[in-house]
Amino acid sequence: MDKQHPQQQWQQAVTAYAQAINRYVAQGSVHGWDDLEEPQAVATEHLLDAWQAALQAINQAGVDQAQHQAFRAAWPPAHQPLVPLLDKHGQGICTVLLLDDGSLLARIGMPYEKGQVVRIGDRQVTPVIGIDHFGRCPQRRYFALANAEGIRVTDGWGGPLVARLPWPSGLEGLPAGYPFEPFDLPPTPTTLVPFADGQRVLLVSSQGIFLLAAEGATRLLPHQQQILEELAEGTDPDDIALHLSMEHGAVSPDGRLIVLGEQNSRHLVLDEHLHPIAQIGPGGEYPHFALFNRTGEQVIVNACHFYNGGTLGVRVSDLPGLDTDYYSEDPRTPLLQDGARVYAGVAGSGEYIIGDAYGYLRAFGEDDAEHWQHYLGSTISAMDISADGRTLVAASHAGFISVIALGSGRPEWQIGTGEHGEVRRWLFWKGLDKPLLW
Known part of the structure; x- marks a missing residue:
């Protein structure tokens, strides 16, 4: 094999490993895993210089679509061969959205990093000036665009301004008469979700979860009652933790329900008047993620433990008055997916597609x-799906953004059980002069 051209070695190694893993999974799924030995990849580190030189060359000006497709066939995309480079070059991508014209929006870098918002076309990447974070409503109509001055809501990407919302001061919902301090800087959004009316935005951040409106912000978590209870127990105000970890939130398609939580709470459900209607005991140690299905008739919630987790499904009709504990076996909160720690997910037609901590996209039914x-x-960090459900985009902590044509057939180099083919992969790597298209 060493006498072959590096491209041939790469192609054979990547394809053989993918097919071996797919056979291994197929056999284990049917017959069990006890007598199976997981396939090991052929060493490819000596091919990385040649791969990188070829990738740089195909990203020069003047390369057409046919040449790019030929490059992908010759150097099929893979993750395992790039592992030696990821500590130096990889980075998380915290938000991706598919726009209706087929282009992508992405925030390169995680929320706590300076990062950059970019718009990605077929072969070009353009910085988006004046926007630090963004989000879109479940109906795909309204966009929330955030910078240091506040949050603007527009009707469509690039559309007219419909609302201008101030950042919270940090004192909202805190008991008066205590020495709580306002924010020095605006909170850093983990998630921004405009509501169906375009006049409100759910702001999820490690500094707190807030409902933003033109008249001001309302703190949703940590809740004032929780803070009052700690004060009543004699806790010094300076010792009350207002910071959140694993903070998460989702808004129903009709804007009438909010699901939110963090690692020390159950999953909480609020109605349109911000009154609590349900508390869902998680299916893992640390509540971590929430997502409504497309119709708004069901919500899934994920809780994690280390790199694993459990995802529960709850019918919205069962939410009023629901009050379950951790690991409850209540039939209204069945376990829909066992094993995945979920960082990102989307709702397809009758199914959910989640991204887990091990780099897998996993689809399961309602x-x-x-x-x-x-x-x-690598850990999946962000996802989106097109309105017609035919195109999926997923980003990872390896610095990849992958555009996948669902149902288009599985290439021989793809590890997976679904008939889905990646059509483009972008590398947003630290240390490169520009993003590279694979």
Whole structure:
């Protein structure tokens, strides 16, 4: 094999490993895993210089679509061969959105990093000036655009301004008469979700979860009652933790329900008047994620423990008055997916597609049936799906953004069980002069 051209070695190694893993998974799924030995990848580190030189060359000006497709066939995308480079070059991508014209929006870098918002076309990447964070409503109509001055809501990407919302001061919902300090800087959004009316935005951040409106912000978590109870117990105000970890939130498609939580709470559900209507005991140690299905008739919630987790499904009709504990076996909160620690997810037609901490995209039904899995590599950090459900985009902590045509057939180099083919992969790597298209 060493006498072959580096490109041939790469192609054979990547394809052989993917096919071996797919056989291994197929056999284990049917016959069990006890007598199976997981395939090991052929060494490819000596090919990385040649791969990187070829990738740089195909990203020069004047390369057409046919040449790019030929490059992908010759150097099929893979994760495992790049592992030696990821500590130096990899980075998280905290938000991706598919726009209706087929282009992508992405925030390169995690929320706590300076980062940059970019718009990605077929072969070009353009910085978006004046926006530090962004989000979109579940109906895909309204966009929330954040910078140091506040949050603007527009009707469509690039559309007219419909609301201008101030940042919270940090004192909202805190008991008066105590020495709590306002924010020095605006909170850093983990998630921004405009509501269906375009006049409000759910702001999820490690500094607190707030509902933003033109008249001001309302603190949703930590809740004032929780803070009052700690004060009543004699806790010094300076020792009351207002910081959140694993903070998460989701808004129903009709804007009438909010699901939110953090690692020390159950999953909380509020109605349109911000009154609590349900508390869902998680299916893992640390509540971590929430997502409504497309119709708004069901919500899933994920809790994690180390790199694993459990995802529960709850029908919205069962929410009023629901009050369950951790690991409850209440039939209204069945376990839909066991194993995944979820950082990102989307709702398809009758199914959920989640990204886990091991680099897999996993699809399962609203009734808990497993549909398929698709390997990208590294922890999945952000996802979106097109309105017609045919295109999926997923980003990872490896600095990848992958555009996947669902149902288009599985290439021979793809690890996974679904018939889905990646059409583009962008590398947003630290240390490179520009993003590279694979």
